[in-house]
Amino acid sequence: MLTTTIEDLHADVLGCALRRLDGRSLAAASCATAALRALATDPETWRALCLAEWPSLALLAAQPQRRQLLAALPPQRLFADAHPFPSADADTGCVLGGGDGLLPLPVPAGELLVSAVDVYYRGAPLLSRVVETPASSSWFLASPFRVEALERKKPAPATEAAAAAAPSPAELELSWVVVDPARGRAVNVSSRRPVAVDRHWYTGETLARFAVVLGGCKFEATVACSEGAAGWHAISEVTLAVEDADGAAVSGEGTLRLLAAAMEAPRKGGESEPEEAKRRYLEFVKRKKGRKESKARREALVDLCCSAASAVVVLTCLAAVALR
Template sequence: MAMDELIRAPACGGGGGGTVIEDLPGDVLALVLRRLDGASLAAVGCACSSLHELAADQETWRGLCLALWPSVRDVLGGGGGGEGGDGYRALFADAFPFLEAVSPAPATVSGGPSLPARLVSAVDLHHGGACIMSRVVETDTSSAWFLGSPFRVDALVQEGFSAPSPITPGELTLSWILIDPASGRAMNASSRRPVAVDRKWLTGETVARFTVVLGGVALDAAVTCDDRYGHVREVSLCIEDGEGGGVSGQDGLAAVTAAMASARRRGKGAEAAAKRRYEEFVQGKRARKEWKARREGIVDLCCSGVGAAAFVGFLVMLTFR
């Protein structure tokens, strides 16, 4: 019987004389479940209590997480972390689905949720299906320097590295998981595939953007590739507002905290919806820039008119004096 047929077979002691999935030995069922993806494994765990126990196996979830994100091995360690040893399953539930479009919360509100004092970034960069970079970055988010400066986390700066094959920015995939060690909550701060690939002809660089839009701000994870040497030069995460300006560390941290507590969007259309939100965000930013430019042009024209009128008035006064 094929594996998908086993999963669809009647479970939990269904009637009739046919073979049911529970007739299989537990170790065989565990091997079958380990071949499922995360969404299917979570669905199987909802069928009944016996399958739930098998689907909650931490080694299975650990294998799923490490296959997607090798860097989390150094974050959660061998024990899985989290309360009750549920770290890998909780991490998958938080980090795999796309975030809903949430509005950023105020940076500091009396009685509101406190901002995390430390953020851990688990960053994995793949090219052509092969992992070419896997790093863990810890950021002290409680310092006055971080809170007052534009939000930015660097996973790779300047030193660069070369992949076994020439880098094609459009074939890169990125996972940037932000983890709050205090609460155990996590979120994927990047899209899996580039939402835009920008070529900078003057510097000879190409920037692949893995942007996630959260209401009025965008988490902009960028991978900069040096076209001259064919390697990745920089991997960074910034947050920008609707006008393209940088968001302070304090406001960016508030947006991240709100996103970690928000709902997740599941389903096949989640990635397309995330890209659509990015396109709408870019269009809105472009429209605001054009409106601002027109407004400044009108103001400049009015100032020039007032200046010209004053100059003409001064000449008239001198003429009839």
């Protein structure tokens, strides 16, 4: 009796089937047999997977003058870097000193950072942007780090599909992949799902916040949504900023060090990672609040001591004048 195995299928048929798998299933298939491993490690298969996962990369690959930015990063490496979350072990290599400023670590060599930004609603892409940030100028290194993927004073008119979907900010998903072409590494600095949704006190816009804590600092991507007359929400702004545990903005130099550490850190995948990212975000907010309250108590104590010392000096002067 003849037995038929999956390897009896033509290689083209197997390759077509493998291209329909997700990253985890494709990696598992490569461990089955040598033949499947050869097919599953095909760069074109992983390239198609990356383009399907991040539509923004398709925009980058479609432009010949920008295509070389990803040439140094093989598709399989890109997926392995950008799909899983940076592990909590990334926090053990803090590159920012508490209160002492930057530790004397070398600034990673790289003249450009590429941000591939994708916003999804219920799995369907709503917005894709690619942002190139020059990272070698003294202005960038010394200024607070901030990347704007979308900035509009007024939201764009909604399409019929967007108006029919009426996307809720709480249901949005965000992927923000930062690529360092010089190092050939990447990292996803978004929590994928919102860790907090609130309303801006001045503009009235709804803000969906996506944050990960790396190296003791918070990478926070904010998606601002404006509500239209029909009830739909239009995305009006998408930005990324970094702040430390004291709530101060991290400079471009400090961010480069944080990104370098995160890119080299181990990755950890799993369905529970968005919840883990939210838990670490809430811990960061609680820790920042505690540090702020402690600083306020210290300042109040210093003010009290200064007031007491001033009162003693005044009383001493008055006593000296009275006894003269």
